[in-house]
Amino acid sequence: MVKTNKDKIIVQELLGRIAPPTLSSGGPSAVIYVTTWDGKPKLGIGSGGIKYNVKVGDSCFGWPEAEYLEPGVAIAGIEERGVGAAAGSATALYGLSCVGNEVQVLDGEGKGVKGVVTGKAGYIGGSHVIAHFSDEDLQKLTLGDRVRVRAEGVGLKIEGFDGGLFSMSPSFMDSLGLELKNDELVVPVVKEVPAYAMGSGVGGSAALSGHWCIQSNPPELVKELGLEALRLGDLVACGDVLMHYGKGYYRGAVTVGIVAFGASDQAGHGPGVFAIASSKKGKIKPRIDLEANVAKYLGLRR
Amino acid sequence: MKTNKDKLIKMAVMAEIVHPSGAGYSVDFDGMPRVGLGMYGVKYNVTVGDPIYGWESGEHVEPGLSMRNSEPSQSAALDVLACIGNEVNVRTGDARGARGYIIGKHVSFLVWLNDEDQKKVNIGDKIQVKAWGVGLKVTGFEENVKVNKIDPDLLEKMGITVENDKLVVPVVGEFPAYIMGSGYGMTLNVDYDIQTTCSEDVIDELGIKKLRFGDIVALKDQLSWWGHGYYKGAMSIGVVIHGWSYHAGHGPGVDTILSTKSDRIVPKIDVDANIGYYLGIKEKPKK
Numbered sequence A: 001m002v003k004t005n006k007d008k009i010i011v012q013e014l015l016g017r018i019a020p021p022t023l024s025s026g027g028p029s030a031v032i033y034v035t036t037w038d039g040k041p042k043l044g045i046g047s048g049g050i051k052y053n054v055k056v057g058d059s060c061f062g063w064p065e066a067e068y069l070e071p072g073v074a075i076a077g078i079e080e081r082g083v084g085a086a087a088g089s090a091t092a093l094y095g096l097s098c099v100g101n102e103v104q105v106l107d108g109e110g111k112g113v114k115g116v117v118t119g120k121a122g123y124i125g126g127s128h129v130i131a132h133f134s135d136e137d138l139q140k141l142t143l144g145d146r147v148r149v150r151a152e153g154v155g156l157k158i159e160g161f162d163g164g165l166f167s168m169s170p171s172f173m174d175s176l177g178l179e180l181k182n183d184e185l186v187v188p189v190v191k192e193v194p195a196y197a198m199g200s201g202v203g204g205s206a207a208l209s210g211h212w213c214i215q216s217n218p219p220e221l222v223k224e225l226g227l228e229a230l231r232l233g234d235l236v237a238c239g240d241v242l243m244h245y246g247k248g249y250y251r252g253a254v255t256v257g258i259v260a261f262g263a264s265d266q267a268g269h270g271p272g273v274f275a276i277a278s279s280k281k282g283k284i285k286p287r288i289d290l291e292a293n294v295a296k297y298l299g300l301r302r
Numbered sequence B: 001m002k003t004n005k006d007k008l009i010k011m012a013v014m015a016e017i018v019h020p021s022g023a024g025y026s027v028d029f030d031g032m033p034r035v036g037l038g039m040y041g042v043k044y045n046v047t048v049g050d051p052i053y054g055w056e057s058g059e060h061v062e063p064g065l066s067m068r069n070s071e072p073s074q075s076a077a078l079d080v081l082a083c084i085g086n087e088v089n090v091r092t093g094d095a096r097g098a099r100g101y102i103i104g105k106h107v108s109f110l111v112w113l114n115d116e117d118q119k120k121v122n123i124g125d126k127i128q129v130k131a132w133g134v135g136l137k138v139t140g141f142e143e144n145v146k147v148n149k150i151d152p153d154l155l156e157k158m159g160i161t162v163e164n165d166k167l168v169v170p171v172v173g174e175f176p177a178y179i180m181g182s183g184y185g186m187t188l189n190v191d192y193d194i195q196t197t198c199s200e201d202v203i204d205e206l207g208i209k210k211l212r213f214g215d216i217v218a219l220k221d222q223l224s225w226w227g228h229g230y231y232k233g234a235m236s237i238g239v240v241i242h243g244w245s246y247h248a249g250h251g252p253g254v255d256t257i258l259s260t261k262s263d264r265i266v267p268k269i270d271v272d273a274n275i276g277y278y279l280g281i282k283e284k285p286k287k
Helices: A089-096 A170-175 A219-225 B072-081 B115-120 B152-156 B200-206
Strands: A011-018 A073-077 A102-105 A114-121 A128-132 A146-152 A179-181 A184-189 A191-193 A235-243 A247-259 A272-279 A284-288 B011-017 B065-068 B087-090 B099-105 B109-112 B126-131 B145-147 B161-163 B166-171 B173-175 B216-224 B228-240 B253-260 B265-269
Touching: A011 A089, A073 A089, A089 A128, A114 A272, A184 A235, A184 A272, A191 A284, A219 B228, A235 A272, A247 A284, A247 B200, A272 A284, B011 B072, B072 B126, B099 B253, B166 B216, B216 B253, B228 B265, B253 B265
Parallel strands: A184 A284, A191 A235, B166 B265, B173 B216
Antiparallel strands: A011 A073, A011 A146, A073 A128, A102 A114, A102 A146, A114 A128, A179 A184, A235 A247, A247 A272, B011 B065, B011 B126, B065 B109, B087 B099, B087 B126, B099 B109, B145 B253, B161 B166, B216 B228, B228 B253
16 A cells, blocks of 8 residues: 555535537538548547446447547536636636546436546547446436536645656545555556557646547557557556646656547547656556456446 | 649738737746747747747747738638748738748748848738648659648759659658657647657757758658558658747647658758758858
């Protein structure tokens, strides 16, 4: 076990709303196709909304017409005037939500039902926090329902670890069974990914918001890296990658992150990884565990 | 090298010079707050051919002047149609009638005017572009080489030769896939960056500090056909358009102008491979 400062972490409420699905739009009612890496049109469904049959633990690949497929329920921030929704409140939702945080529905038929944060995805023009609910509770949810997140985890530190920790609740972190061996944090991951395979998201915002894609095209790259087995919610290690005050290449650094959403056929895009631990000095030792997935650590069942 | 330039539509698009913007400090890759100067506006002492590195508090420094179109649909047309090397003509203000060239596309288009005209222009002045280049193809390479955002006449002046059925392109240097950063995954209408937020040994190894605005570079294992992405064995050629960065994953931006999946593009090192020389707007240093 590692020694942490979890007794000092602020616990607070964040407010969001179940986000509607979105499609690339060419006007009020005109759907436009996205262009794939090899010049083909594709619809690109999967971002936002309530997915009844896609969950953390499911494959990143093989969903027809899907781009950036998010499992479970997508939650967006609320930026409007009123109590509890001041300017910057959406940013706080994306930045402060952590995997393992409890989500509770405040409106409608599902009022009172509880879910759990499993991921975070950052987009220009509106990011998402991704949550899991039981199959039974999913049926009760409505797009637009307000939800609250019991945010706990920002500021978490491990004594003796030279690096940053992000987007993990203390209980989720405990479930990973982390160890500190010779100053190195041993973290379970399904796979290590080299820097050259990392694509869109580089240069983006600080580690606690947004993602960085593992490129899932061309097919030769997927085969070369053995990405076919990648699942939503998998933990992966990215070599020579630093995600802390931003996202960039840094030789010798190691970042461990979680796969938030599924594959892409657009050039430079693919499953998005948000950071949970990063060390500029490379003080992270990935330990391969093919079961290293959020669904397992949170004990989620369908 | 021959092209289909006689078949390309040449048309006018309009832009206006934008004011510098930005707010206070932002945090660099290593956790240091910094003020970053250099985007937008009119620069009196930074132009094509100058070094991308070493400007005090410089952040994404844009050479020359920066212009955009504030109306969204017009801006989209400007972004697609205008090409590096296209001729521009100032249409308002004290510099009315002045002529220059587009030297890059960042968020704004970057423009070179001569020193005298640069002093006369005002922020807000309208500049018209003779947009020409969309649809450009190199004869014999139509299926293998994607041409992007380059004026046909400038492409012909870049010293490119056809040898053994391959395009031999003079470049100042070659860069590996892992160093490519912000802009990855975006469309061909915007640049993507050679990252400068790695350790000094990597920066020295790749010679990034030596780059100048307007340099031609080669990007290995990079395919820019329908977006910027990784493709083993591919090769892209681009123009360096803006300066150094301290923000994680950023650095000098490159607009891609040629790209192939195969081995049909062969880079050849030439320290003078810079659009300033090719356009005849920058004198080569005496050796």
